Amino acid sequence: IAYCVTCDRVMNLAESVRSGDRLALARLLTQVENDTKDGRSALAELFPHTGKAHLIGVTGAPGTGKSSLVNQLALHFRREGKRVAILAVDPSSPFTGGAVLGDRVRMRDLSGDAGVFIRSMATRGSLGGLAQSSAAMAQVFDAAGFEIVMIETVGAGQSEVDIARLAHTTIVVEAPGLGDDIQAIKAGILEIADVLAVNKADRPGVENTERALKSMLELAHPMRHVFLHHGQEMSVDALSKVDAAMWIPPIQRTVATEGTGIAELAAHLARHAEHLRVSGDWAVRERARLESEMDALLLEALMTRFRAEVPNGKFESALQKVYERSLSPWEAAQILVNGRHT
Numbered sequence: 001i002a003y004c005v006t007c008d009r010v011m012n013l014a015e016s017v018r019s020g021d022r023l024a025l026a027r028l029l030t031q032v033e034n035d036t037k038d039g040r041s042a043l044a045e046l047f048p049h050t051g052k053a054h055l056i057g058v059t060g061a062p063g064t065g066k067s068s069l070v071n072q073l074a075l076h077f078r079r080e081g082k083r084v085a086i087l088a089v090d091p092s093s094p095f096t097g098g099a100v101l102g103d104r105v106r107m108r109d110l111s112g113d114a115g116v117f118i119r120s121m122a123t124r125g126s127l128g129g130l131a132q133s134s135a136a137m138a139q140v141f142d143a144a145g146f147e148i149v150m151i152e153t154v155g156a157g158q159s160e161v162d163i164a165r166l167a168h169t170t171i172v173v174e175a176p177g178l179g180d181d182i183q184a185i186k187a188g189i190l191e192i193a194d195v196l197a198v199n200k201a202d203r204p205g206v207e208n209t210e211r212a213l214k215s216m217l218e219l220a221h222p223m224r225h226v227f228l229h230h231g232q233e234m235s236v237d238a239l240s241k242v243d244a245a246m247w248i249p250p251i252q253r254t255v256a257t258e259g260t261g262i263a264e265l266a267a268h269l270a271r272h273a274e275h276l277r278v279s280g281d282w283a284v285r286e287r288a289r290l291e292s293e294m295d296a297l298l299l300e301a302l303m304t305r306f307r308a309e310v311p312n313g314k315f316e317s318a319l320q321k322v323y324e325r326s327l328s329p330w331e332a333a334q335i336l337v338n339g340r341h342t
Contacts, residue, residue, distance in 0.1 A: 013027065013028055013038070013042050014028075014042045014045040014046050014143075017042075017046065017140065017143065017144050018046070018049065018143060018144065018145070020144070020145065022114075022117065025117065025140070025144055026119075028042055028140055029119055029137055029140055032133055032136045032137055032140060033121055033133050033137065035133065039136075043136055043139065043140070046139065046140060046143035047139065047143070049142075049143040050139045050142040050143050051142065051286065052142060052147070053085075053138075053141065053142040053146055053147055053148065053149045054147065054148055054149070054168055054169065054269075054273050055138055055142075055149050055151065055166060055167045055168045055169070056073075056148065056149070056150045056151070056167055056168070056169050056170075056171065056269060057150075057151050057153070057163035057164070057166060057167030057169070057170040057171065058070055058150060058151065058152045058153070058170075058171045058173065059152075059153045059163045059170065059171070059172055059173070059192075060171075060172055060173030060174060060175075060197075061173075061174075061175075061178060063175065063178060064173040064174060064175040064178065064199055064200070065173065065175060065199040065200055065256050065257075066152055066153075066173050066199075067088070067152065068199075068256035068257060069171075069173060069197060069199055069254060069256040069262075069265075070086060070088075070150055070152050071110060071256070072254075072256050072259050072262045073150065073262060073265065073266060073269075074086060074110055074116055074148075074150065075110070075259075075262075076262050076263060076266050077147075077148050077266065078110075078113060078115055078116060082115075082147045082148050083115045083116075083145060083146045083147055083148070084115065084116050084117075084146060084147075084148045084149075084150065085116075085117045085118075085119070085141035085144070085146040085148070085149045085150070086110075086116070086117070086118045086119070086149075086150050086152065087119050087121065087134060087137055087138060087141070087149065087150070087151045087152070088118065088119070088120045088121070088152045089120075089121055089122075089134060089151065089152065089153050089154050117141070117144075117146065119137065121133070121134070121137065134151060134166060135166050135289070135293045136293075138151060138166065151163065151166060151167060163192065164192035165288070165289060165292040166289060166292075168273065168276060168282065168285055168286075169194045169195065169269055169272045169273060169276075170192050170193055170194045170195075171193070171194070171195045171196075171197055171265075171269070172190055172192065172193035172195075172196055172197070173197045173199050174196065174197070174198050174199070174209055174213065175198065175199050175200040175203070175209070176198070176200060176201070176203045176204065176205035176206045176208065176209040177200075177203055177204070177205050190213075190216060193249045194247065194249055194272050195249055195250055195252065195265070195268045195269060195272060196213055196217075196249050196250065196251045196252070197251075197252050197253075197254050197261075197265055198210055198213070198251060198252070198253045198254065199254045199255070199256055200255065200256075201253035201254060201255050201260070201261065202255050202258075202260075206253065210251055210253070213251050214251065217248060217249060217251075247272065247275050247279075247281075250268050252264050252265045252268055306336075306337075310336060314336065315336065318332040318335060318336055319332070
């Protein structure tokens with residue numbers, strides 16, 4: 001009987017992660033991020049033990065205080081006795097490809113706590129603010145027994161909607177004074193919000209920011225009709241029966257530097273998780289998340305296989321003809337897929 005050293009090493013690593021070994025967890029996260037063979041094998045070993053953690057995405061424009069908010073939420077969850085993992089996706093260096101690790105500067109309050117694990121990673125050029133291995137790393141945290149996994153994105157702006165495919169609950173963080181009110185209502189990033197946090201609420205203009213967000217929510221969820229009666233603003237139900245399964249994102253003011261509004265924000269997160277489970281949306285989102293992950297892996301695998309099977313020089317020849325405008329990109333792709341000569 002042949003002895004598999006690699007299999008034994010992977011099994012030991014996976015078992016160590018499940019038993020709470022932080023060093024083994026750090027090593028496995030590195031292997032998963034680098035997409036090594038051992039990392040993929042350990043993921044397969046751990047996958048049956050996933051599906052229990054509440055994945056919380058935190059996104060928003062730069063300067064809204066996402067890192068400080070995550071820090072305060074983690075402290076709150078720890079007071080409740082929950083184990084918390086934080087995956088901070090940082091911008092990549094254009095020269096080294098590494099992460100700046102700037103988020104950890106704002107999370108020093110969590111240092112030394114065995115119930116908290118913070119991991120920074122680089123986007124490595126991926127669009128949408130999330131590296132492709134983020135989903136796999138979140139699964140490692142899940143299998144390691146962390147009840148709460150928070151994924152903080154880089155803050156790239158409106159394109160940062162990939163977080164909605166990964167998280168069960170998405171917090172969109174806004175702050176007053178970062179632009180006009182119309183900026184807050186633009187399509188894109190706010191459409192993925194399950195909870196809206198208006199951070200830095202002690203700054204001037206917080207009322208305007210909150211009003212703009214409420215206007216956006218009223219357009220998306222026309223549950224009430226507002227009108228003037230003898231100069232007085234009044235409202236009536238637009239629908240006789242409110243759809244109980246509909247979740248309307250709550251708006252919560254916070255001041256992360258002082259811890260103001262953090263308990264209320266955590267309560268909104270707990271209510272949303274309960275809503276997902278009661279309505280059945282938890283299973284729907286989990287299935288959609290896994291489908292999205294499989295799609296990404298299939299695209300990568302098929303592209304790798306395709307490039308390996310294309311005869312030498314054929315792809316470059318097609319690209320040159322596209323460059324010369326004698327072929328359109330669509331025609332060139334069809335020729336390559338069908339195996340015809342260019």
